[in-house]
Each structure stands twice: as structure tokens, then as C-alpha cells.
Amino acid sequence: MTRPAQNPYRRLRGQMFLVLLAFGLLPLIGMGIAGFVANRAAFETRTRNVLEAMVKNRRATVELFLEQTLRQLELAAAAQPAAKLAEPATLESLFAEMRRDHGAIIDLGLIGADGRHIAYIGPYKLADLDYSEEPWFQQVMVVGRYESDIFLGFRRFPHMVMAVKKREAGADYILRATIDTDLLSELVREGGLESGADVFILNRAGEYQTRYSDEHRLMERADLAAIPLHSGVRVTEASAGRREYVATAWLRGDAWVLVARQGVPGFVALIRNAHPGVIGLFVLGLVAIPLISQFIARHRMRQIRGLETERAALYESVAQTQKMAAIGRLAAGVAHEINNPLAIIQAQVGVLSDILAEGAVSADCAEFEDRIAKIDAQVERARKVTHRLLGFSRRVGPELEPVDVAAALNETVSFVEKEIEASRVHVFRDFAAEVPLIRSNLSQMQQVFLNLINNALDALHEGGEVRLMVRPAEGGVEVKVEDNGPGIGERDLTRIFEPFFSTKAGKGQHSGLGLAICQEIMRNLGGRISVESSAARGTAFTLWFPMETDNA
Amino acid sequence: MGELRLLLVDDEVEFLEPMKARLERRGLACATATSGDDALRLLGSERFDCAVVDVKMPGMDGLELLRRMRRTWPETAVVLLTGHASVELGVQGMELGAFEYLLKPVELDDLLDTVRRAAAGARRD
Numbered sequence: 001m002t003r004p005a006q007n008p009y010r011r012l013r014g015q016m017f018l019v020l021l022a023f024g025l026l027p028l029i030g031m032g033i034a035g036f037v038a039n040r041a042a043f044e045t046r047t048r049n050v051l052e053a054m055v056k057n058r059r060a061t062v063e064l065f066l067e068q069t070l071r072q073l074e075l076a077a078a079a080q081p082a083a084k085l086a087e088p089a090t091l092e093s094l095f096a097e098m099r100r101d102h103g104a105i106i107d108l109g110l111i112g113a114d115g116r117h118i119a120y121i122g123p124y125k126l127a128d129l130d131y132s133e134e135p136w137f138q139q140v141m142v143v144g145r146y147e148s149d150i151f152l153g154f155r156r157f158p159h160m161v162m163a164v165k166k167r168e169a170g171a172d173y174i175l176r177a178t179i180d181t182d183l184l185s186e187l188v189r190e191g192g193l194e195s196g197a198d199v200f201i202l203n204r205a206g207e208y209q210t211r212y213s214d215e216h217r218l219m220e221r222a223d224l225a226a227i228p229l230h231s232g233v234r235v236t237e238a239s240a241g242r243r244e245y246v247a248t249a250w251l252r253g254d255a256w257v258l259v260a261r262q263g264v265p266g267f268v269a270l271i272r273n274a275h276p277g278v279i280g281l282f283v284l285g286l287v288a289i290p291l292i293s294q295f296i297a298r299h300r301m302r303q304i305r306g307l308e309t310e311r312a313a314l315y316e317s318v319a320q321t322q323k324m325a326a327i328g329r330l331a332a333g334v335a336h337e338i339n340n341p342l343a344i345i346q347a348q349v350g351v352l353s354d355i356l357a358e359g360a361v362s363a364d365c366a367e368f369e370d371r372i373a374k375i376d377a378q379v380e381r382a383r384k385v386t387h388r389l390l391g392f393s394r395r396v397g398p399e400l401e402p403v404d405v406a407a408a409l410n411e412t413v414s415f416v417e418k419e420i421e422a423s424r425v426h427v428f429r430d431f432a433a434e435v436p437l438i439r440s441n442l443s444q445m446q447q448v449f450l451n452l453i454n455n456a457l458d459a460l461h462e463g464g465e466v467r468l469m470v471r472p473a474e475g476g477v478e479v480k481v482e483d484n485g486p487g488i489g490e491r492d493l494t495r496i497f498e499p500f501f502s503t504k505a506g507k508g509q510h511s512g513l514g515l516a517i518c519q520e521i522m523r524n525l526g527g528r529i530s531v532e533s534s535a536a537r538g539t540a541f542t543l544w545f546p547m548e549t550d551n552a
Numbered sequence: 553m554g555e556l557r558l559l560l561v562d563d564e565v566e567f568l569e570p571m572k573a574r575l576e577r578r579g580l581a582c583a584t585a586t587s588g589d590d591a592l593r594l595l596g597s598e599r600f601d602c603a604v605v606d607v608k609m610p611g612m613d614g615l616e617l618l619r620r621m622r623r624t625w626p627e628t629a630v631v632l633l634t635g636h637a638s639v640e641l642g643v644q645g646m647e648l649g650a651f652e653y654l655l656k657p658v659e660l661d662d663l664l665d666t667v668r669r670a671a672a673g674a675r676r677d
Contacts, residue, residue, distance in 0.1 A: 239608065336608060339635030343656035347570035351661055354577050374566065421610050 009301055018298040023288035032282055038447065039274065044264065048235050051197075051247035052261045055233050059249045061187055062462045065104070066147060066252065072098055074145070075495045077166040079177040085166075085175065086118045087112050095121045104183045106159070111174040122178065124155050135503050136407060140165050140174055147252065149203045150181055150473070151220055158218040159207075160184070181218060185210040188258070197502035199260040201251075202227070227257050237264075311384070319447075319517050326450060338420070341378040348375050366422055400549055402437040403445060405477045406470045412449040413468070416457070424462040440549050448529075451514040452481040454540050459485030459539065476527070476546040484538040493533055525549045556671050557581045557599065559628070561591045561617065562606040574660055580667075588612030592620065600628045601671035602651075604663070607634035608642060615641075615648060622649040629670035633658065 076094050077085075084090050095108040107122020115132025131137040140163040148161045163176040188210045189199055201209040206226060207219045227237070227248050235247045243264040250257050314413045348371050355367070413420070413427060420427055423547040456466045460483055469480035488496060497519045522529040533539040557582045560566050568584040575582045583598065584589035588611060591603070603621065618630050632645045635656040642653040651670040654663065655670035 130588045286677040339656045340567070343635060343658070344564065344567045344570070347567060347574065349574050354574055371570075378566070410591040418608070422608075422613075424610070 011298050012304070013301040016300060017293050020293035021290055022298055025286070028282065028285045028439075029291065035278070040264075041190055047245050047262050047264070048223065048247075049198050051245055051262055052233050052235050054199065055247040055258055055260045056247045058188055058260075059233075059251045060256065062184070062201070062256075063251050065187055066162075066179075067176070067183075069098075069104055070145065070147065070164070072101065073162055073177055074164045074176055077164050077173075080441065082110070082166060082168045082171070082173045085173070087152055088121070091119045091121050098177070100361070106178040106180050106182050107505055107522065108178075109176045110136075111163075111176055113172040113174075118173070120392055126154065129154050136161060137174070141172060147255075149255065150207075150209045152219070181210070197262040199258070199262065201256045201258050203256055204254075222259070224259065225296050226260075227259070229254055289357060315517070315520050320522065322447070322514070322517055326447065338382050341381045345375055345378045345382075348378075400441055401437050403440045403442050404435070404437055405429045405445070406544065408442055408446055409468055409470060410481065411451055412446045415450065416453055419454075419457055420466075421463075423457055423460065425457060425464045425466055427466060428467045430467060430469045434476055435470055435472055436547065438477055438545055438547050438549075440545055444525060445545070446519050448518045448543065449479075449481070451518050452543075455541075456481060456483035456485065456512065456539070459483050461485075474542060476544055479543040479545070480540055481543075482538060483539040487535040487538055488531070488533040493531065497529075497532065554668045555579070555635065556668065557583075557601045559583050559585065559591060559594060559600040559603040560623075560640060561585045561588070561609075561614070562633075563587060563609040564606075567606075575664070578664060580664075588614075588620075591617055595625050595628065600625075602629045602633045602667050603629060604633050604667065606664040607645070609631055617646060618645065618648050618650055621646060629673060631663075631666055631670055633663075 011013060076098070080090060082092075085094075091108060095105065098105045098108065107120065107124060107126075109117045109120040109122070109126065111131060112118050115130045115134070115137055117127045117129065120127050135145050136148050144165045146161075146163045150158045150160050153161075154157060155489045158181060160179040162180055163174050166173045166175060169364050175212055184201075188201055200211070200222070202222055202224070203209055206221050206224065208217065208222055209219075211218055224246070229250060230248070231250070233247060233249045235245055238244055238246050238261075245262050245264065250258055317451070352368070354370055378531060409431075410429075453466065460466070465484045467480070467482040467484075469478075471478055497515050519529055522543065526549045528542075528544045531539065531544070556579075558575060559573075560568050560571055560582060561584075562571075563586055565584075565586060568586065572584055583594055583600070585594055587609060591605070594600075595603075602607055602619045605614045611616075614632055614634065618632065621628060621630055629651045630644070630649065631651075632650045632653045633656060634641065645653050651667045651673065654666065
């Protein structure tokens, strides 16, 4: 009762808002997720295809380049006799020719079987070095050709060498060239790459043989799991730290592996890639749906509130009408009550005047006294009725006052005494000895009593019984109005508090509002009303009034 | 035309007794009944020119008594006399055949006049 009345509205509005929001946003988010999934699947398929094609293509390029370089070296070695090659001029013209063709050679040297340079063209000072103990030297002496991985060597700089053996007149010579690793790197990354992608070559040990970005240092180990030997191109999905696709292809007789990796873009990256129109629409939905939901919830709630207010006003006006009708009925009853004694007074006075007219006053003084006493009694009777009427009309206002519930009930019964008498119904009172005074609205309380007693009278035949009980109960006062009438059917019992519902047969004189008004009044008074009924025992209405009514 | 025979019916003896006294002083033969049943008993044994009947009575009310009297003793005129100021009740009474509908308290002369007219009308029938 002390809670503000708008709280249930606010809660209802919140619930309505959430439901509308859910119905608006769920499809949007669902479509968003579906779009995201489809988009990612398409992206993944495309990525795999791109990586695969790229690896295949770059491998062919790299292999061709190395093969051509080696072939050129072999041709050069075969074309000239060793003595000619040993001349710096010859070596230099050969070097120039090879650089012109490929630009991939940094230096060129002719090395004798002892591992020492016979001739050397290039930027490094390698002329006095002894290669006889180097593994590549030993290999080329045995196999006849050699291609190295990237290594530091004597020059302390990552480089790759190619060497071919030339046999002439029982002596072995080695023609050796250094390959430009930058050029190799360029070949690998030729054509550029999408963002988030990498392509590079690793050796068997997993060390970088080409560089892509500045992060890569040649000959460092790559942060990749060991790549097993396989033929052709293989695309795998890895998730070391982040999800990515890795396409690999071995080349140069499984000495090197070409690796292309492309990270799978996350949610944010995918959204960034999506069409701006789609994103705009989604964001617009996200913003507009809550706004629209709130607008609708507010609007509906205003309507509901308006209806509630109208309903309350209707109840109030109906209650007022009923109150007026009750007062009118009461006034008619009161008129009857006053008129009858007045008629008697008039008759008695008439007799007195008759006697006086006959001039026999002295004859019977006792008769005078008797008749005067009777006039007094009737005057008193009229006075009581008048006071009762005045007392009722004075309390029509909404003020709270200390109420003796039992006395209020008694007084209400006296309003309908005539009807009770006329219908020959017995009224039994079962009032507890100690009933506390409560703060309530007397006239509203009496209106409830009047309605319930009238209902009981309507339900009863001659000789029926109405039992009225008053007793203190759980922080207030309980009142029971019971009749031993035919009871209310189970189906009707659930509806009797509905406005305009009536079980009474009659010529439209029952509005079907009595109990609805009772319920409304009890709610106003902070009390409760309940009903029990059975064909065997009749109907019992139980009222509970709190000790204090907050608002009336 | 002889003595006018009148029956007074009211549940209150307090009213009947002085009325009877006053009417008898004016030359009417007056009998009283305190209920509808009482009245019917008297009507069974005596003939009355007119009955003055209270409407609101416990048990059989004035309207019911009027209905029965019109059926069994149509020669007795009925004047309704009530303290209940209700037009509806008056109309209902006149429809049932009451000669007149009077409100309490009524001036004795008015009542006498009505009763005489009622009795005269009843005798003419």
C-alpha cells in the first residue's frame, strides 16, 4: 500500500521493452552471425586456393631460376679451357655476361683442386682462402655440382653458392658463383601479397632462406612447426597463437621448402572487410531497434495507463452513484420511519383536541397524562431516526477516523431493519468481546456491509439466517457475513467480483456492480475480501480491515 | 344512508387506537386490524363500506391485502395510507383498484372526506 502506484507500470514497460528488443534484435544478430559464418567460409576457401596457387607458382619460378643459373655456370665451365678461365679478363667477361642475363651473381671464382682461388671476380677479398676443408668443396669434388643453403661462410654474411667441377687434362677445377640472396627473396615474394600473408623459403632445418619482411632474418629459425616431407602442395590449418593457413611445397630435391602462410582474419578484420552498406544497415538496426522498442513500449504503456485511469474513474463514478442510491433508499426508509410516528403523534394530539373541544378536560386528567406521555415517546422515536440520518450523511466524506467495526456493522444493520423484518430473516450477531478500534473510512466500510447484507437478504427466503461475525485477526479486524441461502455455483463464484456480473434475476434493478465496488473499496481501505460458498452451507464473505489505512 | 362502517388496518396499535377514537367521535363505526390476516378474518364476519390500509406491514403487506379484497369483497372500497413516500407504490396501488392513495400523516378531515367518497362510490356500484 505504501508502494508508489507507478512501479508496476514501470516494470511492465521494462518487460515490454525487453520483449520488443529481443524480437527486433534476435533476427538481426542471427543474420549477422549467419553472414559472418558464410563470409568466413568463403574467405577460407579463397585463401586456401590463393595460397596453393601461389606456392605452386613461386616454386616453379625459384626452381627455374636456380636451374638456369646452374646451367649457365656449367656451360661457362665447359665452354672455355681452364687456362683461359684463369685469366681475369676471361672470368670478368663471363661474370659480366652472367650478371647481364640474371643479375643474380655477386661474384665468380675459379678454384683449384687444392681449394685455393686461381682467379676471383667480386667484391670480397677471398683470393687467399683455402676451401679444401669446406663441406661444399668436398661435395663438389665428388658429385660434380653443388648448390648450398644460405650460409655465412668466410665472409661472415649470409650467402648461397653454386659450384660446378671442370675436369681438364687430369686436373680438377671448380667454377663457383655466389647467388644474390636478395634477388632470391624478390623472386619468392614477386607480385606482392595480401595483408597478413607471408611467403618464404626454409631449409630442412627450418631456417629462413629468403626474407620477406624486416622481421625475417636470414638463417634464423622460423616459428613454425617442423614441416614433414611431402610431394606437391599441401595446405594445412595451424593455430599456434592465431589461426592461419600454411601452404607448403618442397623444392630443390627436398632441400628447401617454400612456405606461404595467411592468417585467418578475426571477427573485427572480417567486419572491416565487409561491405560498408551491410555494416551500416547492421549498425542502423542496432541503434534503431532499441529506440523503436522503447518508443512502442512507452506509447503502449501510456495507452494502458489511460485505460486504467478511465477504469478507476468509472469505478469511482459508479461507487458514487451507488452511494447516492443507497442514501436515496435510506432517505425513503427514514421518511417512512418519521412519517409513521408523526402520524401517531398527530392522531394522539387530534384525540386530545377532540376531548378539549368537548369541554370535558377536568373529567379525566389521567387520560391527558397518558396521551402526553405517548406523544413524548413518539417524538423521541422521530428524533432518533433523524439523528441516524444526519450521522450517516455527515460521514460521506473520505476522512479517516477511529472506527468501532462492531458498532459500524450494527448501525448498518439498523439501516435495513425494515427489509430484514419484511423478509422475516433472523440476524445473529457473533461479536468478539475485545475488538480494537481501527483507523478507516466509516462510510465506505458501511457501504461494503450494506452491499453484503443486502446480497444475503436477496439470497434468503423467509426464515433464513444471516450470521454476522466480528473478531480481531492478524493485525486488523475480520468481519464475516454469512447466510444459509442456496449458495453460489462454482462457475459463478469465480466471476462474482467482476463488474456487471449478476446472478440475481430481476427487472434490471441489479447493476452487477455491488461486489465489484466492495472489492474496490476494500482495496482502497487496504483490506481484503474473499468468498466461500457451497449449496449445503450457503455463502460467507470474509472481510479483513488493517489497523491503519494509508490512503482512502 | 345509515352508519358508515370502516375497517382500519395498520401494524401499529399506537396508530389504530387514537384514529379509531377520533373517527368514532365523528359517527363512524370503526373496527381495527393489526395485520392482513386479521383484516381478512374481520371481513369474513362483517361487512365494511371502506377499509383504510397501511402499505408497509410485516407478513402480508397492504398491496397483497388490497389484491385479495378486490377479489373477495369488491363492495368494500380500499384507501391506501402509507408513510413510505413512493410514487411507484401509489401507481401500483391504484392499478390494483385502490380508491385513493394517501400519505401519512394525513389531516383527519381529508381522510374523512376520502372515506365518505369511497363509501359512496362503493354503494353506488
